[in-house]
Amino acid sequence: MKYFNIEYISMATGLFLFLVGLWGIISQKNIIKIIISFSVLDTSIHLILVSIGYIRNKTAPIIDGVVSKTDAATKIVDPLPQALVLTAIVIGVGVTALMLTYALRMYSENKTLEINKYKSLKW
Amino acid sequence: MVNPVYIIAVLLSVSFLLGLFRKPGSDFARLAALITLAFPAIVSVSWLLQFLGEPTSPFIIYTAGSVPPFSINLKMGIEEAFLTSAVNILGFFGFLYLYRTFKESGVSAVVLFLVLVMGLNVVIMTRDIFNLFVFLEITSIALIGLIFLKKDINAVSAGFKYLIAVSVISTILLLGIGFIYYFAGTLNIDDFVSKNSGAVKGMSTAVFLVIIAVLLELKPFPANGWGLDVYQSAHPGISAMISAGMATASLFVLYKILPFGAVYWMQIIAAVGVITFVGSNMLGIAQKNANRLLGYSSIGQIGLMVGIIGFSPMLGKHLWMVFFGLFISHFLAKAGLFWLSGMIGKENIKSWSVLRKQPLLLIAFGVFAFALIGFPPFPSFFGKWQLVMDLAAHGQFGWIVAILLGSMLEGVYLFRWLGYAIKLDVEADQKLDLGIEKLIPVGVFALMLFGASHFAIENVPGGLTLNLIPVYFILLLFVLDFLPAKIKNSIAILGMAYYAWLLYPSLQDDTLRLVFAGIFLVGGVLTLFAGYSVKGKRAGFYPFAIMMYAGLIGLVEAKNLLQFFFAWELMTLGSYVLIIRGKKSLVHAYNYMLFSLGGAYLIFLGMALSVAGQHGLSLSLLNTTHFPGWAYTLLAIGFLTKTAALGLHIWLPGAHAEAESDVSPMVSGILLKGGAFGLIVLFLAMGAEKAGGHPLLYALGWLGAITAVGGNLMAVFQEDAKRLLAYSSVGNLGYILFAFAFMTNVGWLTGLTYSINHFLFKTLLFLAIGGVVMRVKTHNMYEMGGLIKRMPWSFIAVLIGIITLAGIPPLSGYAGKWLFYNAVITKGWYFQGAMVFFSGTIAFLYCFKLIYSIFLGQEKDKFRKVKEVPVWYILPQFILIIGIMVFSARPDLVLKPIGALLSQAGYFPTDPLTWENVTASTNLGYWSGYKIMLVIGVMFVTLLTWLLVMSRKAQKVKQFNIVYSGERPFTPETTHFSHNMFAPYYKALGFLTIPVVTSFWEGVNSTAHAFADSFRKIYSGNGQTYIAHILAYIIIVYLIIF
Amino acid sequence: MMYSLIIIVMSLIMLVMAFMAIHHKNLQVAVIASGIISLFASVIYIFLAAPDVAITEASIGSALTVVIFFYVLNKIRQSDDTK
Amino acid sequence: MIRNSILILLIAGMAWILFQEFSAYHGADKLNSISEYYAKNAPTETGAANLVTAIVVTYRGFDTLGEVTILFLTAAIIGFMISTGKKTDRKPEQSNSELLETASNVLLPILILVGVYIFINGHLTPGGGFLGGAVLASAIILWLMSATGPKISHALLEVTEAFSGFGFVILGVLGIVLAGGFLDNKILHLGTFGTLLSAGAIPVIYSLIGLKVGAELSKIIIVLNQTQGEEK
């Protein structure tokens, strides 16, 4: 039962969350809800990336008592995706904050959070 | 060389430090930023120069003291050097443009701008896909921040839509990158390509996600509403950065990651690009908002470049040349246009007429517009040329059609726009935002287009064969435009005369070409004489007049297809500007341009078909084309747009009639022969005599006959003198087409005689009538009358002109008629021949109307003081009259050598015209122009003497001394029978003049607009819908690929 | 095996929270739900041998994001009040 | 209804694409060549015990630079957008609970200390600059919430923000001058593996990253806190 391994489960969860996030973005009318959906989407990507880097039954990529410099290659999980995720998390937070600021700004102009009220530009 | 990483380091550290200068006022910060931005530009340009100087291997920038697959590396090769140069120059001038805006916005925006430029540099240089992701995010976010430079709600909401869309796209990109890493075990682009692990299951989907994300960043049609909104609402200076800068980087990203995908994906990418190009331009035609329209155009152009990247396997080593040509034109022109838009400040494209307050800006607008469409000498012309040629070589004709269709649609709105700018009234309250910091970028970019042209010419295959002397002469005239008109006129005339002298030896033996060269150059000089009567500067006239003539003469000189098409487009461009100078020419010049553009693209397509499967560019490739049917038909229709065959003629009457007095003869008497010469080239290519039975020729023969009747019939019912002459030109070009379609020796002689005649008399008539119109300030013939007393010289000119036109012996018009009959009977095209004859008699009607209504009949009170037209109009007229006389008396001087050429060069050896002294004869009949002239002359003089003797005491009487039922007529107006002169004729045959053709084209026009208008509703303005579009786009492309 | 079960449970909770985040009418609740997703994700990261990611996600992805959300929601409510 | 079904169709389509990936996914049993290289050589090359840190700060330090720039941008944009409104220095009217005030007074120094500790030790233990920065930012939040104590100095924040970023870039450039390339950490001696003062420039860089992240996040929060959501 290979799908019972943790990396499969987390991968599947990530992909599901991805879809749920997308669904939220395209179905919710409220701008804040859209942003929340985006943050779900963001989290899901992190989860997927970490799952990608996971190697069965290996430990964290830190040289310490458990893992020595010499046998690191056989004992640790892939550190690279984790590095990517670190970067992605911070980017995600920046983008989310930016979206929220935009939402705030839009709200202060038009007093509504309905995205389909912002259609003065079209065609 | 400076390590390119310093570009990043300097930009970043300055932007970090600028945060400190928030309080003391931002002047220092702005200045520092501007100076800082010069640094990357200098660095990357110096790299570019080095790579151009000697091809060396790319410079790799390693980071972290490690080597590529493990650490991030950047690359500076020639491509990167070029693109970063572009981006950094754009950055510098873009910043300069926004210099004042930044004062109001504060330091934050300055910082954002610096980071944006930095990000673009890294995106171009990096070789690591995750790094790519990070810096794409940086550029997107910086742009989104900069959108806020305009603080209205539209900008904010557009920014939000953009932000959401970009975030979703980059999430998908990140997903793809993650899986690529999983399957390939690397993030390095070069490493990935060398590992060649595309076959792994799941890999292709991962790669798909990455590529589709990058494609979506490039805003493919129709999943691009978010991009359009930003183009529309952002500060134009920022839109310029998006359109030019961001697109540059994204395009290069696409190019970098392209090797990831399977080869057949190229087709998909090409399709994505071309569909974007066509679709976006299609929707653009219904758009009136300048910035949004520029957005449509940008997206379209970027789509085309995506297409080029998709076509890269077919382009081979030409890829960079093609890309360069189209890219640099888009880059410079679009940035320039957005900047101009910012200076105008109003949204409707009609407001651009304010540019007329600053002629230099108007020129810049023209340069940008022409560069976008792809007119020579701009690089896009060569890019498009080579693209089409290479596609043709691979048999991709569907794509060529699509690309040309897209270009055509782009022309539809760009020329409407340009026309508005040139012609519409300036709104009273409108101001131009002129700051030196705004003018410099626009000017520099316009000039750089010319530099880029130079580069493109050097690199396109066959480009070095182009004769650029006329182009330099045109540029010289641009520079000298500040001089008074008279001096420029002399320069132009001398230039043309000198060129004619230079050219003559090379054409001496080829009489066929010599005739046309003569028409173009001699005619050019003669028509320019009229220009001496213009006072003032006549700004912008001479460069374009010379451009038109340069194009025409280029046609004659052309030895290969590129030269021919180059000349053709040059001619179109010049004549368009000449035509639009007329007071009411807005819509006519627009029609002219659209038909010309359509025609040019058909020619282009025809040429592409001709060279397909063959090598080189020589004109003789037309002879051996593998697709004769299509190629010839397309070329023929293309040339027919210029000769205004019925169905394609609707641009002509207005364009010729509303042009300035001395422009009408240029565009009518001379320009139309360009199309005729094109037909000659085509027909010669069709293999001369053996093609005589070609169904195309048969069709063209009928078309010529119908055009002759239609054009002349329309002319009969005109009240506008110049319009009458214009329709007459339609008819006459019908004759010419008909005659050339014979493909027999005598037929061609007929065609050439008609061509020469039409040149002589139509130039003469338009000069004369133009002069009259200039004096009386109306085109309506019924308002004139009796002007023979005021303008006797003009009257004589018109009289000679119409005698020639009507083909009455002894003048040379008859030569054409006689040859024509012989040709018709030999060929056996009796019914068409009868139609053409019928049209000849109709011509008589309007000839009479023309001369009677203007010069005879009752003189009007208001014109009793008008003077004869200026001597500079009379002079060329009488030179032309001398020409007519000489040609009438001694047609053998011209026709004999041509006939000899036609039969000896192997074109049409059978049934030639035989000459015995001055008498020509065929199997059917004979004709001696010289003797006829002599007989008639002697007889006329004798009879005149007889009458003079008999009525020597004739008494001159006053105007109203006529037998008028015993009364004196009230006013000349009521006594001058002129308006609706041929009413009974209209009753009888007017049904033939119902403007079905005009209605047809209007129908086409309104259908296209209606389609565009309804289809663009998909851009609902709802950001969420745009996301749905993006997802749908991903899914659809996925389903197509897999 | 034990880990797998725990992760499955957490995954299910995350999915429920995701639906809640998207469909719950109260924005505060939705924000908190999204924060919980991040938090649970960071727990999963621990299982996936990614402690660096886990603590960063917990602090930044979860806590800080939620705080920012609340600030903004607060602002929006305030500007409603002042109207 | 039609709209919803179209949207569901879209999600189904995306699900199909994602399923392709999932079905190709099979976990991993061993490191791939690149990560194997990291596992074998990174500790010696960089001197960092935490391989993630080694990658984040050196091998992919350029990414991190970009990421820091994104935060910087975000903060700048938020400042740019919000500050354009009318600034009303709103005094927080609501009185905070005693508990919060006390807690913040106690916690604040501790939080700052913890944050600094985390990013200084980034090359040895999990955490590092991002976490440290976040902790610093949370200290700021706490400070704001308690509304007592000295006002946060904008100047200090800005100087920190500017010079931490600038320092990062300068260290990177020093890498070109003194060592093997941009952002090379070997500009400083690698030191003894596993100790605080080891791994070359990594602790310095990570500290700068931490300061930068902390400053930016704080700035975002301060800006959001300071202004009325209302303009015009």
Add this chain to the structure above:
Amino acid sequence: MELLIKIGFVLLGLFIILNWGLIMAGIIRKIIARVSMRRGIKIYQPYINLIKNYSIRSQLSHGVMFYLGPVFRLSGGVGIFLFMPLIYGSEIWNNFSFTGDLILIAYFMFFGMLGMALGAGEGGHPYSAIGISRGLAQFTAIEVPFTLALLSLAIQYKTLSISEIVAMQQGGIMHWTLFTNPVATIAAMLSFLGAMGHSPFNVVMAPQENPIGPPTEYHGTFLGVLQTNRAILHVIEAVLYMNLFFGGASSWLELLVKSFFVYFWSVFVGMVFPRFRVDQSIPWMLKIPMVLGILSIVLLIF
């Protein structure tokens, strides 16, 4: 010398034609009068008119073109005469037909019309212009069947030279185009009706509505010139048709007789039919005669 002799004979021929034209006009008008139960004019009345007009002293001119109009007109008539071979087989009576062929004559007809139109136009009288516009309009339609017939002839005889066309019709009445190509002949003769300007195609002159058109503005010598031309032109056009369709003439007598009958045909029809308006005559010409003309070509091709 040779040329002088030639010119002498040409002038002689012109004199004959002119006289025949005047006499024929008298005869025809007499016939018309008798048919309509009037006494009519004297047969030599045209001579009287001509002499009277030439000798009238008062001469009014509206300008140069007005003055030149009659010259053009007469040149047109005389020119056609000059380019027309008169008698088959005679070098002498071939005039200057060696300079051009049938096409020349067909187009030279415009010369006189144009001059007349311009001269009358400068007169400034609106009715002149009306008449001219009608005349020109009608003329375009009249030319259509004629041209088709000409083409038919050219196909049939493979030449455009009038002399050769006449030559090919020699050898008996059955060789005439009238019999070898009857359809073309009918088409051309219908067109001839229009060319002669008799009813039903005489709205151009329109004696009733336009009593004061060009003939009134032009008076005295001018009118004399015009009348001279009219006399010449009528005969010479009849001669053209005779040459093309009725076997030409091998002697002056034959020429006079044949031209009379050809001309009489138009008078005869004019007696019988009422007048067309211009907008009626044009469609009429473009119906039956044109169809006949096309038919004549079709019959020859297939």
